[in-house]
Amino acid sequence: MALLNLHLKVWRQKNNEDEGRFVDYNIQDISTEMSILEMLDVLNEKLIKEGQEPVAFEHDCREGICGCCGIFINGRAHGPLKRITTCQLYMRHFKDGETIVLEPWRAKGFPVLKDLMVDRSAFDRIIAAGGFVAVNTGGAPDANAVPIPKHNLEKALDAAECIGCGACVAACKNASAMLFVSAKVSHLVRLPQGKPEREKRVFAMLNQMEKEGFGSCTNTEACSAECPKGISMDVIAQLRREYFRASVRQEKE
Amino acid sequence: MALTGLFLYIFLIEHLIANLLLLNNDNGEAYTIYAEVLGSAYNIPLRIIEFGLFFFLLYHATNGTRLWITNRNAKGIHYFVNRASENSTFFSRFMIQSGSVIFIFLVIHLRSFFVHYRLETPDDTMYQGVVKAFENPLYSWFYIIAMILLAFHLVHAFQSAFQTLGLRHNKYTPFIKSFGVIFSILICAGFALIPVYFLYINNTGGH
Numbered sequence: 001m002a003l004l005n006l007h008l009k010v011w012r013q014k015n016n017e018d019e020g021r022f023v024d025y026n027i028q029d030i031s032t033e034m035s036i037l038e039m040l041d042v043l044n045e046k047l048i049k050e051g052q053e054p055v056a057f058e059h060d061c062r063e064g065i066c067g068c069c070g071i072f073i074n075g076r077a078h079g080p081l082k083r084i085t086t087c088q089l090y091m092r093h094f095k096d097g098e099t100i101v102l103e104p105w106r107a108k109g110f111p112v113l114k115d116l117m118v119d120r121s122a123f124d125r126i127i128a129a130g131g132f133v134a135v136n137t138g139g140a141p142d143a144n145a146v147p148i149p150k151h152n153l154e155k156a157l158d159a160a161e162c163i164g165c166g167a168c169v170a171a172c173k174n175a176s177a178m179l180f181v182s183a184k185v186s187h188l189v190r191l192p193q194g195k196p197e198r199e200k201r202v203f204a205m206l207n208q209m210e211k212e213g214f215g216s217c218t219n220t221e222a223c224s225a226e227c228p229k230g231i232s233m234d235v236i237a238q239l240r241r242e243y244f245r246a247s248v249r250q251e252k253e
Numbered sequence: 254m255a256l257t258g259l260f261l262y263i264f265l266i267e268h269l270i271a272n273l274l275l276l277n278n279d280n281g282e283a284y285t286i287y288a289e290v291l292g293s294a295y296n297i298p299l300r301i302i303e304f305g306l307f308f309f310l311l312y313h314a315t316n317g318t319r320l321w322i323t324n325r326n327a328k329g330i331h332y333f334v335n336r337a338s339e340n341s342t343f344f345s346r347f348m349i350q351s352g353s354v355i356f357i358f359l360v361i362h363l364r365s366f367f368v369h370y371r372l373e374t375p376d377d378t379m380y381q382g383v384v385k386a387f388e389n390p391l392y393s394w395f396y397i398i399a400m401i402l403l404a405f406h407l408v409h410a411f412q413s414a415f416q417t418l419g420l421r422h423n424k425y426t427p428f429i430k431s432f433g434v435i436f437s438i439l440i441c442a443g444f445a446l447i448p449v450y451f452l453y454i455n456n457t458g459g460h
Contacts, residue, residue, distance in 0.1 A: 009333075022333065075336035101334045108329045171340055174324035215327030216320060218348065219413040225340035237421030244419060 004030040004091060007099040008043065010055055016111050022101075032092035036079065036100075037062060037069060039091055056114040062087040064228065067163030070170065071116050072103040077167035077226040085165060085228045105166050107175035108213035122212035123164050123180060130204030131184040133193045152190045159187035161229040168223035168231075174215030179223035181205050182239035183231045189242060199246040202239065254320070255417035257313040258410050264306055269443045276450055281380025288379040292371055314356055321349040344409040351406040358399035365392075384451055393448035400445040407437030 005028045013020030027046070030039050037059050044054035060068040069086040073079035079089040094100060102116055110118040148156075162183035169177050185202055188194030194201075210216075217236060224233045271291075274284040291299060337346055344351075365386055370379045377385075387393050411433025415421065420429075 011333075072332060075332060075334035076339060080336075080339075103332055103334070106328060106330050106332055108327050171337075173328060173337065173341075173346055175327040175329070176324070213327055215324035217417075218320070218324070218345065219409075219416045220341040220345040222337065222341040233416065234421055234423075237416055237419045240417060240419030 002032050004096045009101045011103045012115055013112050030091055034091045035087055036089045037087050057116040064088045067165035070165045074101050077170040078228055083230050105170035107169045120166050126205050126208045129208035130201035134196055146192050156187050156190035159183045159235050162231055167226050171222040171226035176217045177209050177214040178217035178236055179231055181209050182235040186235040186238045199250045202242045202246045255414035257309040258414050260309050265440055269440055272447055275447055284380050285378050317352055344405050351402045354402045387448045387451035393452045396448045397445045400441040404438050404441035408434050
């Protein structure tokens with residue numbers, strides 16, 4: 001087990017009104033077996049002992065499924081590796097003496113709460129606008145009562161892999177939430193349960209996305225490349241088709 | 254952006270085919286006939302298409318600029334370190350820059366050919382004008398550089414237009430992507446061939 005000495009350049013920002021700045025830290029004896037969040041835990045212990053304010057960052061499950069953690073590490077969303085979240089990035093991928101730059105997600109739709117932590121509630125409001133299905137009250141229907149073709153099921157589950165971490169927005173030069181919105185639309189439209197809201201959903205979610213201040217998609221495909229779950233650009237193309245379909249079919253109320 | 258872009262693509266193909274008439278070693282006879290037919294005030298359908306072309310071009314440029322501004326604002330603060338080359342192509346990230354150079358090029362290009370030969374009263378044929386313009390190395394090289402940037406623009410644009418229209422499929426998208434790259438480079442190389450021809454190969458033509 002090797003130990004690393006590292007230079008950290010961490011974005012520090014008191015709150016949303018504060019301008020924010022980079023602060024440099026040196027940290028010694030970091031185990032290569034630690035995750036980057038555990039390294040930050042070590043840094044925070046040290047800062048607390050020294051009577052300084054610890055670095056705020058969001059985290060929950062630390063096993064890559066909750067979507068809470070998200071740091072822009074050395075110029076990449078969730079760091080330099082593909083298909084992992086920040087908590088799954090281990091220190092063995094860094095060299096002794098390396099400088100690690102840590103920045104929060106950058107997007108108007110994700111205001112910085114503190115240091116490396118951003119407010120991603122815009123995603124919740126997008127979901128509330130249309131990312132739901134209507135269900136009957138009463139007993140749950142039998143699982144095999146609703147036939148779903150295997151192919152649709154697989155594709156829906158591929159899209160459902162999205163954990164809403166916001167790496168797509170962070171990586172996008174336009175801060176567009178298109179991959180997130182498309183993953184949700186693609187997930188629901190492929191299942192019979194999602195059909196009743198099919199036309200309304202696309203407009204509602206896209207309108208909310210715009211209202212939240214996210215940009216628009218220019219097909220750079222950076223989102224898909226940085227997505228920890230590898231959501232494909234196929235879902236964005238599907239959202240486009242759903243949008244055209246809904247434009248033609250939606251009736252006046 | 255996708256629909257207007259694809260329309261402009263069709264225009265580029267038409268324009269290139271016509272321009273290649275310049276390379277016909279007939280002292281510009283074929284090209285002059287083409288220019289006369291195209292420029293005739295009685296060619297009503299073409300005048301309508303021409304109007305549409307200007308409209309779509311301006312729409313494409315202004316809408317592109319508007320998108321660039323709103324998207325920049327949506328990003329807010331930019332990263333201190335951003336290794337964007339790891340996740341996206343250079344061409345896709347610099348559409349506004351390549352587009353802007355193409356726009357400047359078009360203003361100059363239309364001033365030297367469209368405005369002069371169609372709106373003013375020229376004392377020479379369009380072929381002579383072309384030869385004269387390309388004898389100037391500065392003009393020729395600006396043309397060639399603009400074509401390189403046009404290729405940059407088109408390499409991203411072609412497949413992006415299909416993606417925007419939702420035309421994506423694991424069967425045909427790889428074909429669209431590679432076809433778009435080859436096609437875009439060929440179109441721009443075709444245009445760039447003309448200044449190269451008049452500057453280095455046939456620099457006595459028209460005299």
